Amino acid sequence: MTTAMQCDYFDGGVCRSCTLMGTPYDTQLMAKMEHARGLLAAWPDARWLPAMASSDRGFRNRAKMVVGGTADNPTLGILDQSQRGVDLTLCGIISAGLRAAMAPIVSFIALARIVPYDVPARRGELKHVLLTESPDGALMLRFVLRSTEALGRIRKHLPSLLAELPQLKVITANLLPEHKAVLEGDEEIALTSGETLTMPLDGVLLHLRPGSFFQTNTQIAMGLYAQAREWIDEVAPRLVWDLYCGVGGFALYVAAPGRRVHGVEVSAPAVESARLSASGAGLKDVTFAVGDATALSTAETPDAIIVNPPRRGLGEKLCATLEASGIPTIVYSSCNAVTLAQDIAAMPGYAPQRIRLFDMFPQTDHYETMVLLTRR
Incomplete structure (x- = not known):
C-alpha cells in the first residue's frame, strides 16, 4: 500500500x-x-x-490563487470564512516549478504596490494570480485586476521579475472590473512579447493562449x-x-x-x-x-x-x-x-x-x- x-x-x-x-x-x-x-x-x-x-503529489500544472492581505504583505491562496487571505504557496499538489515561482511573485506584488482586492470592502486591484507550467518548465502568469490602475507600475518593475524567473514566457493582465465570483474577465492585456505558452506533449506541440483551457x-x-x-x-x-x-x-x-x-x-x-x-x-x-x-x-x-x-x-x-x-x-x-x-x-x-x-x-x-x- x-x-x-x-x-x-x-x-x-x-x-x-x-x-x-x-x-x-x-x-x-x-x-x-x-x-x-x-x-x-x-x-x-x-x-x-x-x-x-x-x-x-506535485501533479497540478496550474495554480489559481486568490490574492489577499495587503500591498506590503500579500497572500496567494484562498480566502477564509471572513474573506481574508490564507497563504497556500507551499501547496503540495501543485508542481515544484509552480511552488518555486510563488515567493518571487509575492515579492513582485509588494514591489509594484498592487493592492489586493478586499472582497468585503470591494476595494483594491489584484483579485487572482493564475499560473500555468508547461512540461518543459516554462510559465504563463496572469494577473487578474479590477482595472488598469496598476499597469504602469507592473510594467515598470517587470524586468526584475523576469530576471528572477526567466522561465516566465507569457505575462498578461486580465481585467475583471465586476464584483462577482468568477475567475477572470474578458479583456486580456499582453505584458510580454510572447503571448502563447508552448506545451510539448510526446511529439505534439500545443500552443496555450491566456484563457484557453488545458487539463490540470x-x-x-x-x-x-x-x-x-x-x-x-x-x-x-x-x-x-x-x-x-x-x-x-x-x-x-x-x-x-x-x-x-x-x-x-x-x-x-x-x-x-x-x-x-x-x-x-x-x-x-x-x-x-x-x-x-x-x-x-x-x-x-x-x-x-x-x-x-x-x-x-x-x-x-x-x-x-x-x-x-x-x-x-x-x-x-x-x-x-x-x-x-x-x-x-x-x-x-x-x-x-x-x-x-x-x-x-x-x-x-x-x-x-x-x-x-x-x-x-
Whole structure:
C-alpha cells in the first residue's frame, strides 16, 4: 500500500479542498474504480482496462490563487470564512516549478504596490494570480485586476521579475472590473512579447493562449490523448470530429495522413490556440471552428467522433443527434461518470466496448473516464 500524502494546510484545517488528503493513494484509486464500475454497471459486457494512475503529489500544472492581505504583505491562496487571505504557496499538489515561482511573485506584488482586492470592502486591484507550467518548465502568469490602475507600475518593475524567473514566457493582465465570483474577465492585456505558452506533449506541440483551457494534470492529459489515438487508429477513419475540443489536444493527437479532423469549441481563445498548433505542425487537414457542440449538424457524417464535454455531459439534444447520426464510433472522454452513464443510456444504439479510468485529480473523489462506443 502506498504512503498517504501529508499536508500541513489540511491537518491544520486551513484548506480542505483535497477531501481525500491523508488517504493512501492505492485506496483512493480503488474507491474510484468501484464508483465508476457501479455507475456503468448497466453495460457488463464492456471490458475495463487498467486504470491510469497519477503521481499523488506535485501533479497540478496550474495554480489559481486568490490574492489577499495587503500591498506590503500579500497572500496567494484562498480566502477564509471572513474573506481574508490564507497563504497556500507551499501547496503540495501543485508542481515544484509552480511552488518555486510563488515567493518571487509575492515579492513582485509588494514591489509594484498592487493592492489586493478586499472582497468585503470591494476595494483594491489584484483579485487572482493564475499560473500555468508547461512540461518543459516554462510559465504563463496572469494577473487578474479590477482595472488598469496598476499597469504602469507592473510594467515598470517587470524586468526584475523576469530576471528572477526567466522561465516566465507569457505575462498578461486580465481585467475583471465586476464584483462577482468568477475567475477572470474578458479583456486580456499582453505584458510580454510572447503571448502563447508552448506545451510539448510526446511529439505534439500545443500552443496555450491566456484563457484557453488545458487539463490540470499533464501526465494524465497525455494518457487520455494517447488512448483516444489508439482507439481512433483501430478504426482508421477518414473524417473525425472532435467536439468540445478545447485547445485541440485530441484532434492533434489523432491527426494522420489521409485523415481529416475537425474540432468545435465555444471558446474563441481555445480555438485560436488550436489553429496555431495545427498551423505550426503543418497539419492542413486539421481544422477548428468556434461553435456550440450541442448545435451539431450531421450534414457530413464523420466516421468517428470524439466528445469531451464539461461536467454536465452531452445533454438530451446532442445525445439525440448522435443517436440518429449513424456515426460508427464514438470516443467519449468524461470528467463526470454520473452524466456519462446518463448519456450512454440516452444513446441505446451504441454499446460501450472498452472503458478506462484516468486519475486526473488525486486527493479528491474526481476522475476522468474514457469509453469506446460502437454502433450496435
